Amino acid sequence: MQRITHHPILKINNQSKTVKFKFNGEEITGFENEPVSSALIANGVKEFSIHKIQDAPQGIFCANGQCSHCTLIIDGKPVKSCITALKEGMDVKKLIHFPDLPIDNREFTDFNLQNLNCDILVIGGGPSGLTAAIELAKLGSKIILVDDKDKLGGKLLLQTHKFFGSIEDCYAGKRGIEIAEILEKELRSYPNVQVFTNSMVAALYKDKKVGIFINFENYAIVDFEGLVISSGARERNLIFPGNDLPGVFGAGAFQTLVNRDLIKSSDRVFIIGSGNVGLIAAYHALQAGITAVGIADILNEVTGYKVHADKIKRMGVPIYLGYTILTAEGDGKVERITIAQVDEDFNPVLETAKTFEVDTLLMAVGLSSIDEFYNTAVQYGFKAVKTGDADEIAEASSAMFGGRVAGLQLAKLLGYKVEINGSFYEKAEILKSKPGEVFQIEKKEISNEYMPLFYCNQEIPCNPCVSVCPFDTIKLNDNLGNIMDLPVFDGKCTKCGQCIAVCPGLAVTLVKKLYGEFAEVVLPHEFEPTFSANEFVSLTDIDGNYLEKGEVIKINYSKRYKTYLISFKVLLENAHKIAGIRVQEPEKIKPLDKAILNYLPENGIVCRCERVTVKEVVDFIEENNIHDANQLKQIRVGMGACGSRTCSVLLPGVFKMAGIDWFEVAPSTKRPLTIEIPMCALVNEKGNEVR
C-alpha cells in the first residue's frame, strides 16, 4: 500500500473503514469514502484510461474535479474518479477510448427542480471566500457558500507549512490546515450561512441565476443579489514531449494526494518551477517521505520567497536555475525526465542535458486566475466582487485580508451601511507584495548569552517572530516602515525559542558560545528526527552548503508549532553560519552519468482532452491564417471536457511559435458548463432533495 503512515505535521487517521472493491476484475482494498482515484493510486495504479488517439495511457492530472483525465467506469457509468467516493463492492474499470452509455431503460417519471435563494452567493470557500463570507455573515445577510471540496479551506487544507504574513491580520505562523479549521468554525457559527461542500458552480445565467451542482449529485438554481467570486486559480502547464504521461501532474494535485488523502503518490519527484508553490511541493514531498530529486526553473533566480528556497536547499533539494524541462519519458508512465540549460533566448542547450530517474514530474509553473465567473458577472451586470487568486495570484495571507475587504465592498454595493477601514486596503496591498530587496547578512559576534540569528535577508511581508518575542527585543528594521522589513534583535533573549518555532521560513537560529572552540546552535526541524542525542548530523549554511556534522545535544518539541527545536554542539567558527539540518543526502538525487536525449519537441501536447500536439496546432495556424482561437476548434482544441480551461494558457506561446502575436488573436469563447453534469442530476431524478 502506498500510503503515508508517518507525517511530522498531519494526523494519520487510522479510523477509516477498509472496503473491498474491484479494479479491472481484481479485488483490492481502499478506505471508505476516499476518492476512488486516491484508493487506486494507493494500490499503485497509474494508468486510468487509454486515449483513443494513439492509445495513449492517461493518468490523474488535476485531482480537483476540473479536468476529466481520471474518468473511470464505475458500476457501469463513466465518472470522474477524483470526485467519486469509494464504497464497498464498487466495480471499477479502466476507461478504454470512449465509454458505453449504460443501458437503463426505466421510464423517466420522477423529477424535481430545485430552487434556492440567498442574498449573497460565495463561489469558493478558500481563504478569501471564507473571510469574505464571514464579514458578510456578520451583517446578517443570507449567504450560500459553494465549494468543490469536502472540507472548507481551499488550498489552506493542503498547506502543512507555517504561514507568512502577520499574526494579527492573517494568522501568520500557523499552518494552513489549522487556519482553515478556525475560519470554517467561525463561518459555520452563523445561522444565516448555508454551506454546500463537494459542490460546484456550473454556470452563471443571464436571468440572474446561478446553477450549482450539489454533492456532485443534484442540481439547483440559485437566486441571489450579490456574488463573491473567490474561485481561486488553476495551475498552468508547459508543452514538452511526454507532458501527458501518467506521472506528470500539477503541484496542487500532488498536495491534494499527499496532504489531503495521505497517499504516497510517488517515490521520487522532480519539480518544474521555483515559485512558492514549487518550493512548498518539495517540502511537502520530504515530509511525506518522498525523495525530492530537484527543482528546475528557466529563470536564473528563484521566483518564490528566498527564505523558502533557502530552507528547501538546506534540506538538501538542489535548485537548477536556468534549466528547462526537455522530456518526460517512460513505458506508459514517467520513469525519467531530462532537463537542460537554456541560452539567453530561452532555447535549450542540448549538450547540457541532465537525466534524472523519477516516477513523478510536478508542474509548478504558475497559476492563472479562474476569472471567467467574474467576467461573466460583469458582462451580465451582476453585483459582484472578486477576491483571492480569482482576482490576483498572491499568498493566502493576502487572500484572507483581501477577502474581508471584498466582502465589505460587496456589502456597500448592496446598500449596507458599512465602513471600510482605510488601513485594510493598505494591509491587503502589503500582504500581496512581491519579494523585495535582498540584503547581506551581517556577521554577529557570538557571546555567552543566547541570541537569535536571522537567515531572513529578503524583504517579504512577514513578522511573526516580532509578535511572539516575550521581551519585544525582536523588531523590524525601519527601512520601509511596514511588515516587509527585516527582523533585528537587540537586547535580552531568554531562549524561549518561540521565534525559531514560529518562523515559516525556518530561518531563525539561537546561538551561544559554549567553551573553547565550541558553540551551541538551536535549529528548527519540521520532520520526525531520525537521530537522537549525541549523534552527529549534517548541518548546512543558509544556502544548503555542507558545513559540519554537529553533535545533537538535546531535542525539544514545540507542540504549539509542531516543530522540533534541536540543540547542536558545533564549531564556534561555524556557529554564525549554520542555518539548517540536511534531511536528504546528495548521493540519492544525482542525475544519470549520461543524459538520455530523445528530444522530439513537436510531440508535446497542447490540448490534453483531445490530445492535439503542438505541431498539429502550429501547422493548422500557419496553413489557415488563423487569428481567432475559436478556429482551433476545427482541430478539436478546446472541445474537450475542460472547455479549453487547461490549454488556453498555452495558446499565446503556440501562436507565437506560428509567428502570430497573441494580441492580434481573438480569444476563445468560454461557455458553461464549468463541470459536466449527468442529465438525471440536472432534473434531480428520483426526487433527491438538496441536502
Next chain:
Amino acid sequence: MKIFDVLIIGAGSIGLPVSFYLAKKGLNVGVVESLASEGRGQNRAAIGGIRATFSDPAKIKICQYSLDLIKNMKTEYGKDVDWVKGGYLYPAYDIEIENSLKNLLVKQKQFNLNIDWISAQDVNETVPGINMNKLRGGIFSPDDGSASPIKVAGAYYSLARKYGAEFFFNEVVLETKILNDKSFRIKTNKNEYSSRFLINAAGADANTIGKMVGLELPVIPDSHEAGITEPVNPFFSPMLVDIRADAESANYYFYQNKEGQLVFCITPRPPIAGTDCDNTSVFLPLVVRRMLELYPRLRNIKVRRTWRGLYPMTPDGFPIVGFTKEVENYFLAVGMCGQGFMIGPGLGLIISEIIANNSTEYDFILDQLTLYRSFVGNEILK
C-alpha cells in the same frame, strides 16, 4: 480600394459556400465579416443536422444538393467534416401527430424522397430504448444526416481562400452606396470596397444591411439554446425530432455526432425574439426533462456545454433568396430560419450558377423564395 466581381456580406453558413463556389468559377470574390473569423455568427451555434426531407420544392432541391456536397467533401476536397448518414426520425405518440406526419408524407413522396412511416418496433430498433409507451411509430428518412458546422465552415473558408477569395474580418459594414454605373461601394470601419454584385448573407443582421440600400427585409431573429454532451460510443443514429409541443416548448431534437457527442436543441414557446445570445437557467432543466421522457437511457450522459444562437426568422418560415427589384445586382440570401447550415452548401452552389452562369435552371427556387411573396402560410417542420 479593392474591386471585386462579387462582394458578400457575411462569412457564415451561407456566405462561405457562396464565396467558394463563385471563386471556383473564376470570379473575383471578397467577403466582409464583422466577427473575428469564419462561421462565428450563427454557424457556430448550429447543431449540425442536414436533411432534404422538406415538403416544398425549393428547400428539397437545395438540401439535396447540400447533402451531396457534404457527403463528398472528403473524397472531392480532402476535407473531413464529420458527415454521418444517420437519418431523421420523427416519432409519433398521438394520433394527431401521426396524421399530420402522414399527410406530409404524401407530399414528400411526390418528390421521390426516401422517407416512410415505420412501426413503433422499428423506431425502437433505430433508437434502442426509446420510450415505447403510446409510441405509434414514426417517419424515418435514412438518407439525411449530420456534419460538424464548424468543420464545414472551416472547409469552405480554406477552399474559398485557395481559389482566391479574400476575407475581411472584424470589419463592420457602415454604408452601402450604389454608384451611377450601378456598381456597389461598401464602406466598413476599416476600408472601402467596390463590386458589381453584392450578396446580403448577413444572417441575423440581414435587415440592418438591407436598410443601407433602402430595403425592408422581414427577417427577425429569435433565439434558441443548444447543448452538447460528453462523447460515448455510438448507440443510436438518427436525428430524433419530437414535434409535440408543451407549455414551455414547441419541439426539440437531438442526435449523436461523429465524435460520439449528443447535440441537442429546443424551440422555446413562445419564441424569444431578439439577439441576446447569453445562456439562461431555463434551458437545461426544460430540454433535459423532455429528452429523458422520450429517451430515458440518456439519464447517465453528462452535459458538457451549452450555448444560444439565433434563428433569423421570416413570417412564413421560408428563406428569402434572389435578386431584388429595387436594386439591380443586389442578391438576397437571408432569413434561413435556423436552417442556414443545411441550406448553405446547396444554396451556395446554386447562387454561383445564377450569378456566374446566368443559369435559369433554378428559377422555380427563386420564384418560391422571392422577397415579393405574400409570406402567408407556414412551414410545418421548421
